[in-house]
Amino acid sequence: MADDMSMTPSRDDFAALLDESFGGRDFMEGSVVKGKVVGIEKDFAIIDVGLKTEGRIQVKEFGVDDDGKATIKVGDEVEVFLERVENALGEAVISRDKARREEAWTRLEGVYALNEPVMGSIVGRVKGGFTVDLGGASAFLPGSQVDIRPVRDVGPLMGKEQPFAILKMDRPRGNIVVSRRAILEEARAEQRTELVSQLTEGEVREGVVKNITDYGAFVDLGGIDGLLHVTDMSWKRVSHPSQVLAVGDTVKVQIVKINPDTQRISLGMKQLQSDPWDGVEAKYPVGAKFTGRITNITDYGAFVELEPGVEGLVHVSEMSWTKKNVHPGKIVSTSQEVEVVVLDVDASKRRVSLGLKQAMDNPWEAFIAAHPVGSTVEGEVKNATEFGLFLGLDNDIDGMVHLTDLDWNAPGEEAIQRYKKGEMVKAKVLDVDVEKERISLGVKQLAGDPMAQDTYKKGQTVTVQVTEVTSGGIEVKFGEDEAPMTAFIRKSDLSRDRSEQRPERYAVGDRLDAQIANIDKAARRVSLSVKALEMAEDKEAIEKFGSSDSGASLGDILGAALREKAAKE
Numbered sequence: 070m071a072d073d074m075s076m077t078p079s080r081d082d083f084a085a086l087l088d089e090s091f092g093g094r095d096f097m098e099g100s101v102v103k104g105k106v107v108g109i110e111k112d113f114a115i116i117d118v119g120l121k122t123e124g125r126i127q128v129k130e131f132g133v134d135d136d137g138k139a140t141i142k143v144g145d146e147v148e149v150f151l152e153r154v155e156n157a158l159g160e161a162v163i164s165r166d167k168a169r170r171e172e173a174w175t176r177l178e179g180v181y182a183l184n185e186p187v188m189g190s191i192v193g194r195v196k197g198g199f200t201v202d203l204g205g206a207s208a209f210l211p212g213s214q215v216d217i218r219p220v221r222d223v224g225p226l227m228g229k230e231q232p233f234a235i236l237k238m239d240r241p242r243g244n245i246v247v248s249r250r251a252i253l254e255e256a257r258a259e260q261r262t263e264l265v266s267q268l269t270e271g272e273v274r275e276g277v278v279k280n281i282t283d284y285g286a287f288v289d290l291g292g293i294d295g296l297l298h299v300t301d302m303s304w305k306r307v308s309h310p311s312q313v314l315a316v317g318d319t320v321k322v323q324i325v326k327i328n329p330d331t332q333r334i335s336l337g338m339k340q341l342q343s344d345p346w347d348g349v350e351a352k353y354p355v356g357a358k359f360t361g362r363i364t365n366i367t368d369y370g371a372f373v374e375l376e377p378g379v380e381g382l383v384h385v386s387e388m389s390w391t392k393k394n395v396h397p398g399k400i401v402s403t404s405q406e407v408e409v410v411v412l413d414v415d416a417s418k419r420r421v422s423l424g425l426k427q428a429m430d431n432p433w434e435a436f437i438a439a440h441p442v443g444s445t446v447e448g449e450v451k452n453a454t455e456f457g458l459f460l461g462l463d464n465d466i467d468g469m470v471h472l473t474d475l476d477w478n479a480p481g482e483e484a485i486q487r488y489k490k491g492e493m494v495k496a497k498v499l500d501v502d503v504e505k506e507r508i509s510l511g512v513k514q515l516a517g518d519p520m521a522q523d524t525y526k527k528g529q530t531v532t533v534q535v536t537e538v539t540s541g542g543i544e545v546k547f548g549e550d551e552a553p554m555t556a557f558i559r560k561s562d563l564s565r566d567r568s569e570q571r572p573e574r575y576a577v578g579d580r581l582d583a584q585i586a587n588i589d590k591a592a593r594r595v596s597l598s599v600k601a602l603e604m605a606e607d608k609e610a611i612e613k614f615g616s617s618d619s620g621a622s623l624g625d626i627l628g629a630a631l632r633e634k635a636a637k638e
Contacts, residue, residue: 103146103147104146104147105144105145105146105147106141106142106143106144106145106146106147107143108143109141109142109143114141170205170206172205173203173204173205173206174206174240176204177203177206177235177238177245178238178240180235181235181238186232186233186234186252187203187232187233187234187235187247188203188204188230188231188232188233189201189202189203189204189208189230189231189232189233189247190202190227190228190229190230190231191210191223191226191227191228191229192227192228194223195209197211197212198210198211198212198214198215199212199215199223201233201247203233203245203247206245207245208233208235208245208246208247209244209245209246209247210233210246210247210248210249211246211248213250214236214247214248214249214250214251215249215250216249216250216253217250217253217254217257226249231249231252232249232252233247233248233249233252234247234248234249234251234252234255235247236248236251260292260293261292261293261332262332264290264291264292264293265293265327265332265334268290268293268324268327268334269324269327270324270325270326270327271323271324272323272324273321273322273323273324273341274290274291274321274322274324275319275320275321275322276288276289276290276291276295276319276320276322276336277289277317277318277319277320278314278315278316278317278318278319278320279294279316280316281310281311281314281315281316282310283299283309283310284298284299284310285297285298285299285301285302285310286302286310286314288320288322288336290334293334294334295322295324295334295335295336296333296334296335296336297310297314297320297322297336297337297338298335298336298337301325301335301336301337301338301339301340302314302338302339303338303339303342303377303378304339304342304344304345304346304377304378304379305374305377305378306364306365306372306374306380313338320338321338321341322336322337322338322341323336323337323338323340323341324336325337325340339378344378345376345377345378345379346378346379346416346419349379349414349416349421350414350416353375353379353381353411353414353421354411354414355411355412355413355414356410356411357410357411358408358409358410358411358428359375359408359409359410359411360406360407360408360409361373361374361375361381361406361407361409361423362374362404362405362406362407363401363402363403363404363405363407364380364403364404365403366397366398366401366402366403367397368385368396368397369384369385369397370382370383370384370385370387370388370397371383371388371397371400371401371425373407373409373423375421379421380421381409381411381420381421381422381423382420382421382422382423383397383409383423383424383425384422385397387412387422387423387424387425387426387427388400388401388425388426389425389426390426390429390431390432390433390464390466390506391432391464391465391466392465400425401425407425407428408425408428409423409424409425409427409428410423410424410427410428411423411424412424412427431503432463432464432465432466433466433501433502433503433506433508434503435463435464436462436463436464436466436501436508437501437503439463440498441498442498442499442500442501443497443498444497444498445495445496445497445498445515446460446462446468446495446496446497446498446510447493447494447495447496448460448461448462448467448468448493448494448496448510449461449491449492449493449494450488450489450490450491450492450493450494451467451490452490453485453488453490456469456471456472457469457470457471457472457474457475457481457485458470458475458485458488458494458512460494460496460510462508466506466508467508468496468498468508468509468510469507469508469509469510470494470496470510470511470512471509471511472484472485474499474509474510474511474512474513474514475512475513476512476513477513477516478546478553478554478555479555494512495512495515496510496511496512496514496515497510497511497512497514497515498510499511499514516549525548525554525585525588525595526585526588527585527586527587527588528584528585528605529584529585530582530583530584530585530602531547531548531582531583531584531585531597532547532580532581532582533545533546533547533556533558533580533581533582533583533597534546534547534578534579534580535575535576535577535578535579535580535581536555536577537577538572538573538575538576538577539572540560540572541559541560541572542557542558542559542560542562542563542572543557543558543563543572543575544556544557545557545558545581545583545597554595556594556595556596556597557597558583558597558598558599560572561600562586562597562598562599562600562601563599563600564599564600564603565600565603565604565607570600581599582599582602583597583598583599583601583602584597584598584599584601584602584605585597586598586601
């Protein structure tokens with residue numbers, strides 16, 4: 070029994086026997102091995118890969134001819150993928166497709182390492198892109214990588230062998246990402262470099278307008294595009310390139326600049342025309358008047374076209390004599406014909422400063438010509454400020470009546486309260502400053518200065534009206550209603566008798582006589598005294614009817630004077 074057991078091979082012996090039966094060859098599952106076609110049965114090819122038994126592969130995996138017949142035949146040597154060896158006597162599981170895939174992956178990894186293109190064909194559509202067959206290996210082509218520009222119809226590209234660039238490879242996951250666009254861009258870059266090398270700055274070429282944008286047009290110069298910026302289309306202002314060009318137009322352009330780093334080409338059309346700014350200083354001398362057209366309006370002014378290609382700026386401060394802090398769009402409108410005066414020309418900076426208001430009459434000069442100093446004008450009260458009263462005059466200009474020129478006697482703050490907005494007021498022209506655009510007016514000057522007219526003299530008796538009663542005296546007014554005089558009678562001057570020197574004896578509105586005691590023209594002050602008037606009357610009575618030394622009393626004298634006056638009446 071022991072001998073029988075000793076004859077039973079061990080596990081190690083079995084492995085040795087199996088290896089010997091395989092002829093010592095190192096077969097490994099998951100690798101590509103060589104085999105020989107030993108027979109074809111129906112749709113399967115019998116492949117001998119050196120094992121004790123053969124494997125089977127569908128003949129279609131080896132390809133068919135145009136008639137659909139298998140191209141493989143008995144005796145052909147082929148490479149297959151050994152998926153599994155079941156046992157020494159079992160059937161080997163092999164695959165031609167997987168063998169081709171393994172071959173393809175090995176080949177593609179070499180291509181990817183060298184950063185070289187690979188040939189393939191688009192065979193199907195998947196979410197987000199397409200499937201590409203790279204000679205046995207399947208790759209993903211994102212939709213964005215099909216072409217340089219979006220492609221609406223991919224039909225003509227399907228099944229067509231063409232080069233692709235490998236962007237990413239992940240063998241464990243079986244992922245390959247490719248790009249057709251990268252190949253096109255590289256070819257285009259090479260072509261562009263070659264074409265750019267054939268161009269020189271300043272050269273004139275013909276091209277075809279391919280595309281128009283808000284900022285310019287792209288012109289095809291024969292395989293390479295150049296940008297014709299809107300500012301280089303014409304010397305005159307162009308709002309949008311479509312005003313000058315249309316897609317498909319053949320144009321003659323000059324190569325203005327070539328950027329060697331970016332290979333961008335800048336083109337120009339206006340450079341082929343004469344520059345209208347040449348000799349601009351002679352054509353538009355300072356002070357000359359011209360007619361132009363408003364082409365553009367901004368917050369700071371308006372541009373006026375003097376001729377095609379030559380524009381000048383009317384600054385907002387030079388637009389109107391009277392409309393200050395107003396947007397230019399409220400004074401002029403686009404395409405409006407206007408008269409302007411040249412204020413300054415700087416040919417080096419291609420700038421012309423223009424004035425719109427200078428082409429019109431200066432309203433302050435016109436005013437003083439029509440209303441010289443000393444004349445009387447009438448205006449509407451526009452506004453009352455802490456400085457004075459503003460009156461609206463001819464041609465939308467204002468004149469100001471200062472507080473001190475409202476009334477000869479009343480304070481300005483009090484006098485200005487008499488006026489209401491919209492009221493018509495007459496005033497005298499006192500001064501006109503054309504440079505500073507100021508007109509000074511006076512209301513009180515219409516009545517004349519009572520101080521300067523010598524209407525009142527010292528010692529003169531005047532009838533006054535009480536306007537205010539205070540503890541120290543009374544405030545009174547007298548004279549004409551249009552230009553009344555004001556004065557203050559002190560308590561001590563209210564009467565000759567001390568007992569009568571009481572301000573409370575009077576009420577506002579009371580009338581009484583007083584004598585002008587003093588006139589100070591410089592201070593515009595008049596001093597009045599009731600006491601002085603009483604004393605003057607006493608003196609006059611005594612001189613006329615006698616003296617106190619003759620025995621007659623003042624009462625007797627005054628009584629006789631009154632009786633004499635009554636008898637005469």
